[in-house]
Every structure is written in structure tokens, then in C-alpha cells.
Amino acid sequence: MWQGVQEDALPASGTRYAAHRHAVPQHASLRHAATQHASTQHASTQHASTQHASTQHASTQHASPRQHPAPNPERLPNGGTFRPGARSNRLPEPSLAFIRRAIGPGSVEVPATPQPLQLTDTSPLRHWPERERPRERLLRHGAAALSDAELLAILLRTGNRGQSAVALAKQLLADSGTSLSRLLTTEPEQLMRMDGLGPARATTLAVVVELARRVLVEKMEDSILINSPEIVKEYLGITLRGLAREVFVVIFLNAQHRLIRADQLFAGTLAQTPVFPREVVKRALELNAAAVILAHNHPSGLPTPSEADRILTRTLQTALGHVDVRVLDHIIVAGGQHHSFSVHGEL
Template sequence: MALKDIPIDARPREKLIARGPGALSDAELLALLLRTGLAGKSVLQLAQELLQRFAGLRGLLNARLEDLKQVKGLGGTAKRAELAAVLELARRALAEQLRAREVFESPGAVKDYLQLHLADKAHEVFAVLFLDSQHRLIAMEELFRGTLTQTSVYPREVVLHALRHQAAALVLAHNHPSGAVQPSRADEALTQTLKSALALVDVRVLDHVIVGPGQALSMAEKGLL
């Protein structure tokens, strides 16, 4: 069943125009992207099933192409491409916000940005936000990748990348695929090691953010810097 076959007062498009996008549920917003359902299944039912299967919008948008290909109704490349495009637009919008203003004017945006990049990765990733003298975003780089439980981080490489970007400060970040975001003693020790190494080239470490599915922890906010 397509959107045009749903009663007018229940159609997501008409509801959005009349009441704004905030009035729509996740399933209704997703249905607008999907546009058509399957034989015997409305597009809204398909959207709801997808959200349940992938544990929400972020899980769906970050799903691997192989996973999406296995879902009846998402076999075509067009719908998968549209889902990927939506996530990339969200990433770029947040990046623009961080480039335009001092990052700690909107700490929530920093966490949201990092969650979009790191939260749903199956392996551990260590990333760095490189900032200018006004603490605006210059670039983000994923510098190291590891297993589910450990990443090898080399301070020399972090320093070299900071110098290459002519960064005045930076925010460290890594994900915990297990879902827990409490820093380990190894996380705290690594943060201090990097702070010391970067201080030698006059680059400040402003924060270390640990990301998990649906949550993020700032070590600076917890007084661990």
C-alpha cells in the first residue's frame, strides 16, 4: 500500500504540512522516505517494522548495505541510497554548526555529532575533533580502529595530525561498542598521556567524549580532565 492509498487525514505528508514535522512519529517520517509499502503491507507498517528490526532510526540509517539488502522492500538501491543521504545530511548540518561557533556554546551538538559518526560502529574507533583558536571545528578524523574492547592509540600520530591541521585545541572521542560509556582507568590514563604530549606543541585537550548507542559522556563535564 502506497501513501496515496492511506486516508487523507492519516497521510504523513499532509500531516506534516498541516502541523509541522515535529508532529510526525519516527515511523511516519520514515514512511515519507520509503513512499511505498509491499503487497498486503502499508508503507507505515513497513516503516514500523524496520524501526523495530534495527532498534530505531539511527540503527536503521547506520545499517550496513548487506543488512538492508536482506529486508524485503529495501532491496532496491534507491531507497537505501536515500536513507544513507539523510544520515549524511544530518552529519553535515551538525558539522556546519560546529564550524560556525565555539563548540562549547552547544555541547549537545558535539555529542550528537559524535554519536552520528561513532555510536553504531561494531568496532572501537578513536577519533579527534581538531579546533581552531576560537574552538570552532576544523576537521574530524578517525585516527585509530581496534577490536571490540581495545584500540591502540599512538600519541605521536595525534600530535602530527594536530600540527597538520594547525589546530589550537581538540576534542578526543571514542566509542564503546558494549554500550557502557563510563571511562575506564585506561581511558583516563590515555587522556592524560595525550594531554601531556599535546601540551608540548601548545595544543589543548578540551574534552574526551565516550560514545555508546543512544548516549555520550563528557569527561570534562565529569571533572576527569
């Protein structure tokens, strides 16, 4: 309702004007009021949003461990620390007494103290301490520091079921009368009859002896044998020692007493060997030898020459002398002992 204007005092045309003139302020007032109301609502919304953001920011700040550091770590008995809420803690080195106190009596089964491995000959070598294994000991101290059984164990590589390689080596030595030379000079066919030795191991042992013999042959080839009796004895020891039957060997030399060839010409039984002087002379002529060294073994273990040995030596001296071939020595090998006819003045 418009106030301050009397409707009948205005002309008809002015009525519309007055109404229009007075309606403008009222319409503007309404728009202003609406604008203020919208501004108020917008301000309220912004304030609410600001409060919500502040609340979230405060919550985030409260959750951050940097703003609220954890309490000081608690020190545990027996060392170590514990910080509540931490992802990880440094624990102490536990002792049985500490575990019992922490958990309570009767709650912990204490394991038995492990006992060190008691090594015997039945233990596989892989279970032995590394410093005690034959191969490692050889590398550290040299082959001379090892026993015969340990050296054999390296060749055998493995043992049998319930028996280490060292135990097997000891057994083989015992079966050979504790004689390493007898074991190594045994024919492979006989070795394979022994418990624990198959074709592979038997041939390995045979190869070792043959390599040693060839090394000594090279030494003899480079030496004047009349001046090197020890090399001859070493060679004959490798060749004849430990054999189960008698064999007869002739070493043929040239005019400078250097090695031409060493041949095993005859083999016999446990007690005797048939020797044919004509075959010895024939071989000496084939090789154009100027001198010979005769040798044979005594499986009985005694190097003392028999009367038959003395007769054979004189017979060969006479037969070879007819073709200008000298007999420099006749050596008998028995175990680790030697008998030289030359040294004893029996030539």
C-alpha cells in the same frame, strides 16, 4: 334548330345570314355555360383545398402541446413529480421501502450495505484516508507530529508486497532494536542485508544521516565550541551513535576554539579500538591545531569509561602537550547518552 324563322320566307341569300345571326346567341350561350362550369369547378377545387388546409391546420393545432397543455403533474410518494407524456420527470429520492411498494415483493435484490475499509499495515498508503497519510500529516501538522515509522515511510515511499511503507518502516526499526540512530548510522552494505531494503533505499537512509551531520558541522564552524558543548554532543551523536564497532574521532580546533576539521582516525571491533598517539599528534600539526576534543563510542550501550579509556586519555594529553596542543575534552557516546571527562573532572 333555329326557331321563329321560316326558312322558305327568306331569300336564298338571307338564309345564311339568318342562320349566322341566330347562331351567335347560341354559341355565346355555350361559351358562357362552359365558363360558368369551369368557374364552378375551380371554386369547388379551391373550396376543397381550403377545407384540406383547414383540416391540416386543425390537426397541427391539435398536435401542438401549447394548444392542449398536459394534465397537472402527479405527485409521487417520497417526493418527485410525474407528468404523462413528458420527456423527463423529476424522480424522488428512492428508498428501499418505496422500491418494494412500487415493484412488488420479491422483485428487488437489496445490495448489502458497504462496509468501511478496515485499514491495516498491509494496506497500501494510497488506500489510506488522505488525512492519515504520513506526507499529508507532515504538511498539515509539521514533521515533529509524526512518529519515527511515519518519517521513515516518507523516505521509503513504498512498501513491499502485502506491506505498506509504514509497516516496512516499523519492521526496520524492530530489526534495529527500535533504535532510529542505529538504523540510520548502519553502513549501506549492512542495510541492504535487511529484508525490504535494496540499494536505492539503503543509500537514501545514508544520505539523510550525512546531510544531518553536515548541518551540524556548519553549526560548529560558526560557533566557539568551548562555549557550545551541546553542538559538539549533537554532532558526535549523529556521527557515532548506533555504530556496530568502536571508532575514534578527533575534533581539531584553532586558537579561538573554532572548528578546523573533524576526522575519524581509527576504527576497531565491538569492544576496542587501537589508537596511536603519534598519528594524532601528526594530524594536529598538519592542521596547525591549537586544541582538540577526543571522542569515541561504546557499542555496548554504556557510556561509562573503562580503565583503558582513562589511560588512553592521559597518554594523548601528554603526547599532544609536547607540541602545545590542549585536550579540551574526551566524550564517550553510547546510544542516546554521553560521558564527558571534562564535566566529571577527569582531565
